[in-house]
Amino acid sequence: GAVVSQHPSWVICKSGTSVKIECRSLDFQATTMFWYRQFPKQSLMLMATSNEGSKATYEQGVEKDKFLINHASLTLSTLTVTSAHPEDSSFYICSAPTSGSYTDTQYFGPGTRLTVL
Amino acid sequence: RKEVEQDPGPFNVPEGATVAFNCTYSNSASQSFFWYRQDCRKEPKLLMSVYSSGNEDGRFTAQLNRASQYISLLIRDSKLSDSATYLCVVQGNDMRFGAGTRLTVKP
Numbered sequence: 001g002a003v004v005s006q007h008p009s010w011v012i013c014k015s016g017t018s019v020k021i022e023c024r025s026l027d028f029q030a031t032t033m034f035w036y037r038q039f040p041k042q043s044l045m046l047m048a049t050s051n052e053g054s055k056a057t058y059e060q061g062v063e064k065d066k067f068l069i070n071h072a073s074l075t076l077s078t079l080t081v082t083s084a085h086p087e088d089s090s091f092y093i094c095s096a097p098t099s100g101s102y103t104d105t106q107y108f109g110p111g112t113r114l115t116v117l
Numbered sequence: 118r119k120e121v122e123q124d125p126g127p128f129n130v131p132e133g134a135t136v137a138f139n140c141t142y143s144n145s146a147s148q149s150f151f152w153y154r155q156d157c158r159k160e161p162k163l164l165m166s167v168y169s170s171g172n173e174d175g176r177f178t179a180q181l182n183r184a185s186q187y188i189s190l191l192i193r194d195s196k197l198s199d200s201a202t203y204l205c206v207v208q209g210n211d212m213r214f215g216a217g218t219r220l221t222v223k224p
Contacts, residue, residue, distance in 0.1 A: 034212070042216065043214045043217060044161065044214040093160050105163060105166070106163075106212065108161055110159070110160050
């Protein structure tokens with residue numbers, strides 16, 4: 001089946017620093033990727049939709065200037081958490097559909113666990 | 118009201134038991150429905166899609182009732198390896214997750 005990777009798998013950083021998380025589709029091209037956040041014991045929450053060659057679309061309540069998304073190629077989307085604070089500590093997961101349609105099955109990356117001290 | 122609601126759980130069952138999870142959704146325009154399994158500190162993995170006619174995959178049976186906006190997952194003959202959180206996922210113009218139901222299967 002389709003494979004999506006994420007890097008890094010975990011990161012610890014000091015408050016105020018920026019953290020970049022990469023999401024790659026390894027064996028297919030993804031014109032669209034999705035970024036989620038999951039706090040402990042809570043459901044996955046969609047943060048934004050990453051679109052190759054155009055601006056990302058953000059869910060209500062997600063600050064686009066804080067969570068910068070760049071979909072530079074058909075296999076790579078990056079999420080940068082700028083000026084991270086302890087409340088940004090979470091599990092960040094990306095997903096991609098093989099067909100580019102939101103209604104298609106999503107393949108998830110393994111996630112990145114961010115801890116901000 | 119949450120867009121996707123699941124049994125809060127947790128469910129603690131002995132090996133061999135049959136367990137059922139329920140899920141309701143609020144958006145009647147939703148088009149696709151899935152059950153995902155998420156192990157602790159891991160990403161969700163697709164367990165099965167849910168069709169109106171109902172579908173079965175080994176010990177797992179999924180049902181969809183569009184009129185009642187209700188989805189279910191039945192696990193028969195539970196195994197220790199079934200212990201995980203089960204997420205109900207509803208797709209329309211976007212993708213919405215339920216909070217998940219934690220299942221622990223005990224020896």
